[in-house]
Amino acid sequence: MAVLRKIMQTTRRDFLGLAGGAAVAGAVPIVTLRPLEATPETLNAAIRNVVGEAAVRSGKVKLDIPPLVENGNTVPMTVSVASPMTADDYVKSIHVFNEKNPQPNIANFYLGPSAGRAQVATRIRLADSQKVVAIARLSDDSFWSVSTDVIVTLAACTEEVN
């Protein structure tokens, strides 16, 4: 009996170890593959509206949103850009977009060299589990972006009014 229990324990531990390993292994491809996914047209159109024909490179921008959100009605969001914020190298504006809300825009923020730090925080609404994209326009008119996936359990925006 004792032997059997020992075997079972080992198996369970092995199983958990395997499961954990699988979860980690599974998480990595999801993160790296997501940007390749086709983004809905409205999102692309909204982004093109802001950047025009310019190329958007990924990097420099950081988007802090909790990865798992219980209530989509108020989701804290912080967006920051790695920039020295000097008179000749600063962030002009930051634009935040979403993929699945009824409207692709979330907010536009306009900064200047006097901001000192390119960081803005607000609270947003998310109608569904989706991708949030932040694009920064620097003083040399280059565009940098980042996208983050957020899982929302209670959706916002479209529910009935009581």
Add this chain to the structure above:
Amino acid sequence: MASALINVPRKAKRGDVIEIKALTSHIMETGFRRTAAGDLVPRDIITSFNCRYNGAEVFRADFFPAIAANPFISFFTVAKESGKFEFEWIGDNGFSSTASASIIVE
């Protein structure tokens, strides 16, 4: 009447990067919700926010329905001189609200 909460440091050293927080009460009705009867509730949101530091604009934002009710915003600026921060919110249906805060820069 809308009420606003502003958080600006009372004192700062010249050249310090300071954080400014502003919140105003507003329903931010998205215009995408329906009543139980199926009627669309008209949009009523704040569309723009700006902050002036001694008359010069230091920060501006455009809001969309995806901004949560009672919009909160936090941003940074460099403390240059003593004076006044003025905040303004503009929205649908002629909504307009202002607030101000003063700072002493040493």
